[in-house]
Amino acid sequence: MTSNNDFIPLCTPYIHGAEWDYVKDCLDSGWVSYVGSYVERFEKEFAAKIGMARAVATTSGTAALHLALLAAGVEPDDEVIVSALTFIAPVNAIRYVGAHPVLVDAEPQFWQMDVGLVESFLNGNCERRGTELFNKRSGRRVKAIVPVHILGHPVDMAPLLDLARLHGLAVIEDATESLGAAYRGRKIGSMGDLSCFSFNGNKLLTTGGGGMVVTSSQKKADWVRYLSTQAKDDPLEYVHENIGYNYRLTNVQAAIGCAQLEQCDAYVENKRQIATRYRHAFANRDGITAMPEAEWAESAFWLYTVLLDGDSRPVLRALERQNIQTRPLWQPIHLNTPYRGFEVLGGEVAEDLCRRCLSLPCSVNLTEAEQERVVSALLDAVS
Numbered sequence: 541m542t543s544n545n546d547f548i549p550l551c552t553p554y555i556h557g558a559e560w561d562y563v564k565d566c567l568d569s570g571w572v573s574y575v576g577s578y579v580e581r582f583e584k585e586f587a588a589k590i591g592m593a594r595a596v597a598t599t600s601g602t603a604a605l606h607l608a609l610l611a612a613g614v615e616p617d618d619e620v621i622v623s624a625l626t627f628i629a630p631v632n633a634i635r636y637v638g639a640h641p642v643l644v645d646a647e648p649q650f651w652q653m654d655v656g657l658v659e660s661f662l663n664g665n666c667e668r669r670g671t672e673l674f675n676k677r678s679g680r681r682v683k684a685i686v687p688v689h690i691l692g693h694p695v696d697m698a699p700l701l702d703l704a705r706l707h708g709l710a711v712i713e714d715a716t717e718s719l720g721a722a723y724r725g726r727k728i729g730s731m732g733d734l735s736c737f738s739f740n741g742n743k744l745l746t747t748g749g750g751g752m753v754v755t756s757s758q759k760k761a762d763w764v765r766y767l768s769t770q771a772k773d774d775p776l777e778y779v780h781e782n783i784g785y786n787y788r789l790t791n792v793q794a795a796i797g798c799a800q801l802e803q804c805d806a807y808v809e810n811k812r813q814i815a816t817r818y819r820h821a822f823a824n825r826d827g828i829t830a831m832p833e834a835e836w837a838e839s840a841f842w843l844y845t846v847l848l849d850g851d852s853r854p855v856l857r858a859l860e861r862q863n864i865q866t867r868p869l870w871q872p873i874h875l876n877t878p879y880r881g882f883e884v885l886g887g888e889v890a891e892d893l894c895r896r897c898l899s900l901p902c903s904v905n906l907t908e909a910e911q912e913r914v915v916s917a918l919l920d921a922v923s
């Protein structure tokens with residue numbers, strides 16, 4: 541029985557499958573660290589889930605992005621086109637390799653990277669020299685695009701992939717928030733040269749912390765794996781030709797991942813049901829716009845978010861007083877201190893969405909009673 545004032549969290553993990561058994565298996569067998577059958581199994585089954593040939597498990601989604609950028613050939617002083625309205629991790633990863641982000645505003649309809657702005661930047665502000673593309677203003681080489689599918693909804697990928705092909709750019713999908721979503725029937729994470737996922741505590745699947753790089757390229761997968769294990773060049777001797785990282789997922793974490801993966805489709809179904817109920821509750825309500833879903837998309841509704849007419853912060857505080865946890869969107873990247881002064885295409889839409897959006901409780905086991913409490917508290921707060 542839930543009381544009328546029990547805490548309703550934003551989005552918590554749901555651990556009710558074979559997690560205990562698989563973890564016990566690791567502990568009993570002693571295979572608790574970076575090598576083990578669950579790591580291999582998690583990679584294999586995850587790759588199959590996305591429909592990509594290879595997957596390499598990593599310590600986090602951020603580590604996955606760092607390695608994917610390196611494997612895509614991004615070098616210091618290159619430019620990488622990336623969403624301005626995102627959690628900061630993909631942009632930080634671009635800086636880890638010494639490259640410069642070109643930040644792209646969100647479009648107002650589905651809140652994703654505005655592909656029209658990418659097109660005018662590439663066609664108007666860049667020039668080809670030989671086989672490579674250069675930003676005419678900065679003189680830097682433009683090497684890759686990182687579309688971030690935020691909140692569970694896809695970026696409009698078809699025109700973006702066309703542009704990448706036309707200009708010879710690598711595409712790295714940041715699919716961390718959109719596992720289980722699809723774009724025109726294609727799974728999110730299956731369209732980039734490399735794609736990255738996260739399994740931190742609030743993601744659709746969790747391993748406690750963890751990430752994955754998927755790719756159809758054997759060469760890129762091998763390079764990611766090599767870099768993730770300190771770039772060791774000999775099976776026996778400790779010799780190194782390159783600087784590597786300690787970015788491997790442990791067998792214990794992978795064991796949790798295998799169990800979570802078995803429940804992935806059910807989680808997505810629950811998320812979509814929660815979204816449907818919210819959509820009905822907010823239909824024709826003044827001051828609240830339900831989370832959009834494009835007709836070309838199947839959203840995973842990872843973090844159910846509404847758009848309010850005004851500032852979402854007073855509403856967040858009103859719900860907090862009702863013991864209901866909600867969350868604002870991220871401050872757009874160009875307004876964060878480390879990224880002031882980097883090139884930004886537009887930015888006003890992201891700023892407006894940041895001011896007005898509010899993410900609502902949407903754990904996969906959110907009950908209908910809890911959801912009704914969220915809806916009525918929100919309607920009260922908005923009116």
Ligand SMILES: Cc1ncc(COP(=O)(O)O)c(C=O)c1O
Nearest residue numbers: 600601602627629630716738740
């Ligand atoms: C869009 C986005 N990219 C990257 C990450 C990084 O993932 P992790 O926390 O596993 O490093 C996250 C989530 O945290 C994210 O939301």
